[in-house]
Amino acid sequence: xxxxxxxxxxxxxxxxxxxxxxxxxxxxxxxxxxxxxxxxxxxxxxxxxxxxxxxxxxxxxxxxxxxxxxxxxxxxxxxxxxxxxxxxxxxxxxxxxxxxxxxxxxxxxxxxxxxxxxxxxxxxx
Amino acid sequence: xxxxxxxxxxxxxxxxxxxxxxxxxxxxxxxxxxxxxxxxxxxxxxxxxxxxxxxxxxxxxxxxxxxxxxxxxxxxxxxxxxxxxxxxxxxxxxxxxxxxxxxxxxxxxxxxxxxxxxxxxxxxxxxxxxxxxxxxxxxxxxxxxxxxxxxxxxxxxxxxxxxxxxxxxxxxxxxxxxxxxxxxxxxxxxxxxxxxxxxxxxxxxxxxxxxxxxxxxxxxxxxxxxxxxxxxxxxxxxxxxxxxxxxxxxxxxxxxxxxxxxxxxxxxxxxxxxxxxxxxxxxxxxxxxxxxxxxxxxxxxxxxxxxxxxxxxxxxxxxxxxxxxxxxxxxxxxxxxxxxxxxxxxxxxxxxxxxxxxxxxxxxxxxxxxxxxxxxxxxxxxxxxxxxxxxxxxxxxxxxxxxxxxxxxxxxxxxxxxxxxxxxxxxxxxxxxxxxxxxxxxxxxxxxxxxxxxxxxxxxxxxxxxxxxxxxxxxxxxxxxxxxxxxxxxxxxx
Numbered sequence: 001x002x003x004x005x006x007x008x009x010x011x012x013x014x015x016x017x018x019x020x021x022x023x024x025x026x027x028x029x030x031x032x033x034x035x036x037x038x039x040x041x042x043x044x045x046x047x048x049x050x051x052x053x054x055x056x057x058x059x060x061x062x063x064x065x066x067x068x069x070x071x072x073x074x075x076x077x078x079x080x081x082x083x084x085x086x087x088x089x090x091x092x093x094x095x096x097x098x099x100x101x102x103x104x105x106x107x108x109x110x111x112x113x114x115x116x117x118x119x120x121x122x123x124x125x
Numbered sequence: 126x127x128x129x130x131x132x133x134x135x136x137x138x139x140x141x142x143x144x145x146x147x148x149x150x151x152x153x154x155x156x157x158x159x160x161x162x163x164x165x166x167x168x169x170x171x172x173x174x175x176x177x178x179x180x181x182x183x184x185x186x187x188x189x190x191x192x193x194x195x196x197x198x199x200x201x202x203x204x205x206x207x208x209x210x211x212x213x214x215x216x217x218x219x220x221x222x223x224x225x226x227x228x229x230x231x232x233x234x235x236x237x238x239x240x241x242x243x244x245x246x247x248x249x250x251x252x253x254x255x256x257x258x259x260x261x262x263x264x265x266x267x268x269x270x271x272x273x274x275x276x277x278x279x280x281x282x283x284x285x286x287x288x289x290x291x292x293x294x295x296x297x298x299x300x301x302x303x304x305x306x307x308x309x310x311x312x313x314x315x316x317x318x319x320x321x322x323x324x325x326x327x328x329x330x331x332x333x334x335x336x337x338x339x340x341x342x343x344x345x346x347x348x349x350x351x352x353x354x355x356x357x358x359x360x361x362x363x364x365x366x367x368x369x370x371x372x373x374x375x376x377x378x379x380x381x382x383x384x385x386x387x388x389x390x391x392x393x394x395x396x397x398x399x400x401x402x403x404x405x406x407x408x409x410x411x412x413x414x415x416x417x418x419x420x421x422x423x424x425x426x427x428x429x430x431x432x433x434x435x436x437x438x439x440x441x442x443x444x445x446x447x448x449x450x451x452x453x454x455x456x457x458x459x460x461x462x463x464x465x466x467x468x469x470x471x472x473x474x475x476x477x478x479x480x481x482x483x484x485x486x487x488x489x490x491x492x493x494x495x496x497x498x499x500x501x502x503x504x505x506x507x508x509x510x511x512x513x514x515x516x517x518x519x520x521x522x523x524x525x526x527x528x529x530x531x532x533x534x535x536x537x538x539x540x541x542x543x544x545x546x547x548x549x550x551x552x553x554x555x556x557x558x559x560x561x562x563x564x565x566x567x568x569x570x571x572x573x574x575x576x577x578x579x580x581x582x583x584x585x586x587x588x589x590x591x592x593x594x595x596x597x598x599x600x601x602x603x604x605x606x607x608x609x610x611x612x613x614x615x616x617x618x619x
Contacts, residue, residue, distance in 0.1 A: 005592070007585045016593055017484045017541050023594050024484055029536030030580050033544070034594045059478045060508045064315055082312065085478045086469075086512040087185075087320050088363070089312055113480075 055092060055118040057111045061085030066107055072100045073123065081105070081117055097123045128446040131155050131206050134232070135199035136174070137220075138210030139189065140499030141515060142421070143170035146208050149437040158202040160195050162188035167504045176202050183509045189213040190322060192220050196227045206230040206444055208437075212511065215420040216243050216290070232444040234344070234419050238395040243419035245289055245327060251394060252414050257387050260406065260413045262329030264289075270314075273328060274306045280330050286310055288317030289325035297364040299331055332413070334565050335406035337361065338373050339415075340388035341428045341436070342401045345450045346443050350392035352385045353432045354458050356424055360553060362476070362569040367546070368553060369424035370463045371431045374524055374562030375407065384412055391417060399443045400425070400436050406566075423466070423516070426495060430462035430520040460520055461527040465535065465550045467498075467515040469506045472549035475576040480506050484541030493520040494534055506543050514543070524562065528554055548577055 005012045014027040021037040065082035068074055074094045081092045098120035105117045133156040136146050143159055147170060150157040159174035164183035171177055178198040181188035188194060190213055199207050207224050209215035209232070221236040233239070242248045246264040253259060263276040277284040277300055286298045286309060298313040300306050310326065318324045341353040357373035358366045376384070388403035391414075402422050404415040425436045433456050442448035470476045483504050488496040498515035500506065506514060517534055521527040532554050535547050556572055558564050582590065 005585075005589050007588050010585060012585050012589060014589060015485060015487070015539055015541075019482060019484045019542050024541040025590060025593060026539045026541070027586055027589060030582075030586075031539065031541070031545075031547070032580060032582070032586075032590060034590060036594060058474070060480055061478070062508075064319075079308075082315075084316075084319060085480075085508045086510060087316075088478075088512075089316050090477065091312075 053096070053098070053120045053122055054116055055080060055094070055120065057083065057105075057113060057115045057117055058092070059083070059085050059090070060113045061090075061111065063105050063107055063109050063111060063117070064089065066103060066105070068100050068103075068118070070100050070102060074098055074100065074120075083111075092117070094120065096120065099123060129205075130445055130447075131230075131441070133158060133176075133202065133204045134206045134208055134441065135160055135195075135202060135204035135229075136170070136208050136210065137189070137195045137199075137214055138208070138212070139165050139168065139170060139510065140513070141169075141497045142210040142212075142423075142499075143168075144173060144499055145497055146210060146437055147173045149435065149441060153438060153441060155441070158199065158204050160198040162509075164507055164509055169499050169501055169504070178202050183507065185213070185320075185509070186322070192217070192223050195220070196223050196229075199224075199229055200227055204229065206232055206441075208232040208441070209420065211418075211420050211423055216418065218243065230444050232399065232440050234398050234401060235396070238397050239419045241395045242391055242397070242401075242417040245287070245416050248391075248417050249414075252391065255390055255394060257391070257414050258412060260329050260332065260415070262327060264327040268325055270307060270310050273310050273326060274303075277306050277310075277328055278303055280328065283331040283333070285329050285331040286313040286326050287329070288313065288321055288323065289327050290321040290323035291317055332406050332408055333567060335408045335413075336373070336375055336564075337366075337404065337415075337566050338376065338384065338407050338412070339402050339404040339422075340385055341422075341425070342388050342392045342397065342403055343436075343439065343450065344392055344397040344399060344401070344443070345448045346398075346446045347449055348396055348398075349450055350389050350397050351450050351455070352389055353428050353434060353436075353455075355381065355384065356422075356427055358424060359564045359566050360559065360568055361566055362573070366424065366466065367468075367569070368463065368465050368550065368559075369427055370461065370524070370527070371427040372458055372461070380407070380410065380412070387412075387414070399440045423513070424464050426497065426516065426518040427462040427464045430495070430518060431458045431460055432456065433459070460522045461524045462518060462520045463524075463527045463531050464516055464518045465531060465554075466513050466546075467517060467538075467540070467550075468512045468546045469514050469543040470512055470546055471544045472546050472577045473544075473579055476546065476549075478508060478512050479544040480508050481543050483543065485539060486541070487537075487539040488515075488517070489534055489537035491534070493530065494518070495520075502542075514540075514545070525560075528560060548580070549573070552577060 002013045017024045023034040025032045061083045079091045101119040135158040147157045156175040158176040180194040180198040214220040218236040218239040221231045224231040284300045298309045300309045337358045344350045356371045358369040360368040402418040405412045469479045495518040519530045
């Protein structure tokens, strides 16, 4: 249902809904989503920087191929894991030059959004 | 030839196409039976169908790709015919044979026609005999990766690897260099196996500046094969169509006539029955046969809008032995129609799939607008199936007006709960190359390979976001009630 927000004597109509931890807002032809869990805790930036050594699933889906082994050294852009979601394949690549510390997923397993897949250790050079 | 009105028809599909078929059945006084997986109990088709039968688990191999489960379901429901929709088993000739063996009628072409023109290898052989122009390629029986690699090297890069049983961009990869050939072939093979249950690949020389033009052919109950003009589907990402239109802005009358003739020739050669699509690539004034899809297409509505036909009803009538195409019943194309596919994906992160529980969904109804969707508020979009959750179709008197209408319709559409490609579609429709009608299949790769830039908010929008999010996270649920209250300060219903 459309609602009206008045701001600086202007009327803006919008639609909003909260689903789980996400606030959805439709305004002026745009749909905006705000993750409320991120608002309360640490900012998005710091948690992203921290997770550089961890490879997470960017979407829910199935692991179809693991291209690295524990102990292996990998370069920036190397393919690490192949996932399938909605019938399409996606290749996850390493953002950093690193060594593989541990594998947290198996080929054929269904993973959730954000699930940890691979632990990496950054190589200082 | 049989001539019998069906009492009950089974739908071996899901999502928006299942809804489309249910609509046709209702209008024709036929009861619909939805053969669905466990995952699709929360879907529009499930709620709309007269009867529903669960045929297996969420994984496609257990349900939508399981021939016996579909047959058993259709028999249990005492259906007389099976409509396969598109994707899944719609182009599987073994399924057609199994349907017929069970004493049911398949809504679509014969198994023979499907095997001949639906199989890419056989189709090319037939096309060669008929003298139709083909793209150089490899369709050999030797499917070892090493042989495929050698053939790719021989053709010269770029080379396109495709699933022999496929469609819809799945199991397709463009290989640009010899070094990446092996990895790409293996990936294409896995996709082919998973999506179609058949790992066979074939290769063809990849045309860099081609347009995708396809002709809607139709074989009626008397065996006459004709066409309902063309669609252009050059706006594709990873070989998945995103925007389709009819007619094509690029065909001269002469090309249109020649391509239509070629398309009908293929259909006539196999006594094609029902709806089919002959796909071509057009580079300059030269067209090449790409493949034939022996089913209804996702983009069939744009043809329906400009030609004034109902292709799904025509399919069912043909299966009943009652559809005759006559000059009087076929009109000249009128106006212009565009379809946009709404995908559940994040356009700001390069289109990674977005899944979840759907919140509010609003489609802005109006003249010349059509919405085909399979899910409503409260339904869940899962990662088991295709990311296409809806299609938006518009018609207007000419192409520029249709583009403007589509942009407005998309801006007025609301989907909460999953992210969609709507902002991406609006950006494409606004691009000068699309507006000029000169786009090729390289369009997306050239202009839209990067994720969209984040939405910029003006001050009033920022103020609203801040107001809504801070209020909600700081206090309790009662705020929701207050928001809806006409007495709540600056907030009121409109």
